[in-house]
Amino acid sequence: MQNLESALDDLIERYVEQLPTRYTEYVAEWDSPIYGSVIDEDTVEWAPVKQTSPLSFNELERALEITFHDSIKAIFGRWFAGDLSLEYDGHPVTLLQVQSTEDGERLLANLTGHILMKRRLKQPETVFIGLGVENDDLLVSIDNVTGQVGLEWVGKEQHECLADSLEEWLATCQPKSELSDIE
Template sequence: MQSVYQALADLHQRYQEAYAAAQCLPQTEYISNWDAPCYQGKPKSGEIGWKAVPQEPALDFDGLEHGLEMPIQDSVKAFFSSFFAGDMVLRFREQFVTLLQVMHPEDGERLQQNLVGHVLMKQRLRQPVTLFIGLTDEDDLLVTVNNTTGAVGLEYVGQEQHAILAGDLEAFLERLEPIVVDPD
């Protein structure tokens, strides 16, 4: 089994190849006050092309772990601290998912704040702690990683994981299929 970093690098490669075959770049929201390292080309209609680049420096989770007084699943830390990239639209079997990515250091800070809120909600509800990594095309249905087991599953906001998609994040990333979203 390869590392989360390598599985994510391979997924980004497949994603870029799918877009290259369609003769376009994946698009993301252009945020003018960010000089996001993943931005490619010039913004058009509030969107800009992107290509994954290694994070330098990598997003640090020490403050988050200290603040929550708990360790964060290593696979999730690797997932969010490997690349600056736009979110990816993908398919897992018949399920469409948007895999969340970090575009810029400030985006990483915002992500960590949202993770804090998610973890505190799970603790308040006395549910196993999960960490979100993506969304689905269904309202309030998240793709999450169990913080203890590392299993990737689906859960509705405020509920426990109800479907396991893969035993670990590497296996999940390896099975995702890129979806080309026409920029026009």
């Protein structure tokens, strides 16, 4: 777990270093520690803040009778941050992040729906951690049993393995400016 936390910290450090000014959606109702200067009613500058009390999956695990893979708990329980625009193997992806405690609760509700859908479809349980920018029906997900990072279409099983672990996958991702033209 310590190596995974180091990989997450390293990615955040590289992101801040390469993108000194970062923007995210502004949600006025959230008391988000990441918010800096408000640009307009929808946009705010942000800076990452380490979570002092990691997002807890305990209640959701009990309700769903599941234990989430440590990498899933780590990626959403280590930092408060805006979503990260990354490049993986020449393709733009968005790595989802939790902006605040309220956003964490919203994420847990979305994960509930995702897990229940997977069960209804009798598919291996995965948790989405990102989106393909070129097609937002393409999810970057973690297999809850193996920890493998892969691609899956919404409602489908993982069809491509990107890395055997989140730590390995994060090491291959590069920060990408949110303002870059995506072709």
